[in-house]
Amino acid sequence: MGRRTTRAVAGDQAPREPLLHDTTWAGEARSAVGCAAVLFALLLGIDEMADTFTDPRAALWLGLAVLLALVLWPARVSVGRGRLVSRGLLRESGVRTDRLVSVRWSGGVAQRLILRDADGNRVELDPKVLVANPPLWHILDGDARTSAQRGILCCGETALQQMAARIDKETARTVFKLSGLK
Structure with a gap:
């Protein structure tokens, strides 16, 4: 149920990286x-x-x-090395996560994480998707760090740190709950 992979189609130059999908x-x-x-x-x-x-x-x-x-109806989020795609009912949007220029939170009642890449593409996603799927966050975080190391990520390191803290907190809570310590 959790991990799904895509297979290379005849004619592809190289095999594709596995895609991880939102399990919720x-x-x-x-x-x-x-x-x-x-x-x-x-x-x-x-x-x-x-x-x-x-x-x-x-x-x-x-x-x-x-x-x-x-x-x-929820958006379907998939992440692979260098790519995040959100598929809604009417449209699909994706960003190159290894070329992120900004990561920010939207204000309002329903918080959204807004990612923008160097090509001008933009994706809004519910942060609960990343909290519920740590493997998706792991790939996104690694690619965002690559963007920061390249000097492409102009703003958003604070948003990424907040997201990492939120995921770490939820993961620790789950570990404590499963081990009977809470």
Whole structure:
């Protein structure tokens, strides 16, 4: 479930590095569909109890449930050496992690980590993805260090340190919990 690799296609110059995928994505996608299904069932049940159930209203509730599923649908994040890709429902965006020029946090209620590379590409991702998948963070952190050593990374070392501290804290908490020390 955790690690998946891509195979080289005939005609490729060199075999590709293995890609690591977000291991929590499938559960989050199921949760999005489940929330939408519960909403649909509740709305139909309320309509049935109020004796206002009609086909147009059922179609309206179905549309609302589908809209909720689309809003809650998680982006699929994959990381390989030198590359991070985020695939949403409508678009895919990726950055060269070995050529990062900035890493920053977005403000607001839903925190996002924003990565920008030297080619102008930009990716926003939920930091919880990296916290839940330390192998993804390990590759991203190594590539970001490469960018910093090359002098390409202009701003973002503080954001990377904050992310590393957050992941270390969560990893330690998990180790303590599994070993029975907490």
